[in-house]
Amino acid sequence: MIIMKPSSSTTSNDCGPSSRTTTTTSASSTKLALWTVSALAVSSGCHAFQAPVSTSVPATSLSPTPAYSLQGRTPRQRRPRSSTLQAFPSNPEESANAETTSTTTSSSTPTSTSLSSTVAPSLIQRAPLTAPLTRWISNRRAAAAASKQEDRSSSWTSQNMAIALPALLGLVADPVLSMVDTGFVGRMGPMDLAALGVCTSIFHMCFTVFRGSTVATTSLINSAEDPAEKRHIAKISLQLAGVLGSAVLLGLRFGGPAMLATMGVGSGSPMYKPACDYLFSRCWAAPAVVGIVVSEGAFRGNDDSKTPLVASAVAAALNLILDPLLMFPLGMGMAGAAVATAVSQVGAAGVYGWRLWKRNLLPQKADQVAPGTTPRIIKSILGANLAMLAKQGSMLVFYTMATALATRMGPMHVATHQIALSLFWLVTMWLDSGSISSQVLMGKNLNNRQKAKSLTKYMAKYSLAQGLAFSALVAGIGGFVPGVFTQDAGIQSLLLKCLPHLALQQTLVSVTLILEGLAIGGNQFRYMAAGTLASTVAGIYQLQKATSVVGIWSTAVNTFFGARLLNSIIGVTRVHLSLKKKEREESLSEDAVPLTEVAPSSA
Secondary structure, eight states, rough: OOOOOOOOOOOOOOOOOOOHHHHHHHHHHHHHHHHHHHHHHHHHHSSSOOOOOTSSSSSGGGOOOOOOOOOBBOOOOOGGGGGSSSSOOOSSHHHHHHHHHHHHHHOOOTTOOSSHHHHHEEEEEEHHHHHHHHHHHHHHHHHHHHHHHHHHOHHHHHHHHHHHHHHHHTHHHHHHHHHHHHHGGGGGGGGHHHHHHHHHHHHHHHHTTTTHHHHHHHHHHOOOOSSSHHHHHHHHHHHHHHHHHHHHHHHEEEEHHHHHHTTTTOOOSSHHHHEEEEHHHHHHOOOHHHHHHHHHHHHHTTTTOOHHHHHHHHHHHHHHHHHHHTTSSSOOOOOOOHHHHHHHHHHHHHHHHHHHHHHTOOOTTTTOTTTTTHHHHHHHHHHHHHHHHHHHHHHHHHHHHHHHHHHHHHHHHHHHHHHHHHHHHHHHHHHHHHHHHHHHHHHHHHOOOHHHHHHHHHHHHHHHHHHHHHHHHHHHHHTHHHHHHHOHHHHHHHHHHHHHHHHHHHHHHHHHHHHHHHHHTTOOHHHHHHHHHHHHHHHHHHHOOOHHHHHIIIIHHHHHHHHHHHHHHHHHHHHHHHHHHHHHHHHHHHHHOOOOOOOOOOO
């Protein structure tokens, strides 16, 4: 700080008659004013004192005029606050701009003494130390306000229903076909119904395992930004589906008897012949079924959930018409039911193929794919598919072993298990539609932690409400179910004992499936596969203790889904921890501002 010493020369003024008294009073007043204003300038860090100079004194004397006189006070000259420095600039650019403004203002008044040149630089150098804290508080407030605004503006219910309802009808296609077959075959006798139960489990194991391809294809196409790359992914996925479908066809045709023997239906069993009739008559549609699974993922990845709905409707209508026609008037029996199901699945595949061509979702002549894209896509498809296939495979191993155990218990137990399993799959596919919507929505909002958190809360509440509603529904209709599928009194009695457990499981299954969808949408593929495998081991352990079909549904199934629920909770937690870590890293990268020394401004 510069303290200006008053000159000894006398100055004509109106302070009083005596020049000596005037000089003394002027010097004391000047010194007091200088110290007072200097203290204010240092404490605020932004005000600069300007001492007016008398017109009768040369500029070189730097003798300031008193800040106020005895006759009256002269207001101090202050700079506008808009031109002063900010004590704590929010970022280095604002600090530099503020310094430039101060320098310009100071240099425009050559007779003024600027204190900002000695005070402001130290404050500016300390500003970056407080900038991270200030920015963190500001970001937290902005995030809280944005979260409240998103909760008001975004309707998770409408988004959920827009995805879940069409997906629901697409998912229930296969269980509906099985239910139709079960309803018609059940009128032929308990032996044919038991054979159908064994064959349905084999087909379910062979085809449902590729449901992981639907999840993988949806995620890969949804994450691709280039339309040409989306079409390329769809093409490679369909080619892979053709290869896998052909392998399933050959495996069922030539390995069918061995599979039946593994399920407890040997060549000497009375169920062997009807089981072979159904198995061999339906296996030729395997490539179409695997193609349907992959096509469904392609349409979901392109935000089209209506095409799977149309294809499922076509399949259900064909099966409902052909089943009674081929089984009874034409006398084909079990083979007729199998042919009706196969034709309906080929019809659904035809709908998918037509819509893929109509919507230009397959590669075009003008598409240009960068070199090295194809190997990368194949690697991504195989990696995601292997993880999801492992998850689905471990689940189907549990269901298959449950069916095999029921088969060894006797025809009455396996027939009861088939009816309960068909009803369980139908309701589970309905519940799984929420899992699909949670997966898609989580994938779309994965880069926004606040939205992902809001979505998780909503889907958890939705899964609980949905599960309770379906538990009440199954409990309410339980008394009418046995008479719809069979007239055998023994099967009806066992089924009535299984239905209470089946009803209670719907809440557990609903929460589990939706949380699994959230975890998979957060790219927890490998963890979910490993956790489902561990859950399968726990379920199989309980299966070994079951002595009747009631024990299978009361203990083993509950253990299996309870372990999966725990695994899904951990998976969702991992998603949010990864999002939190990513947000912290981004915040630290933004706050990493180098401390640059600011040179003092020259007056």
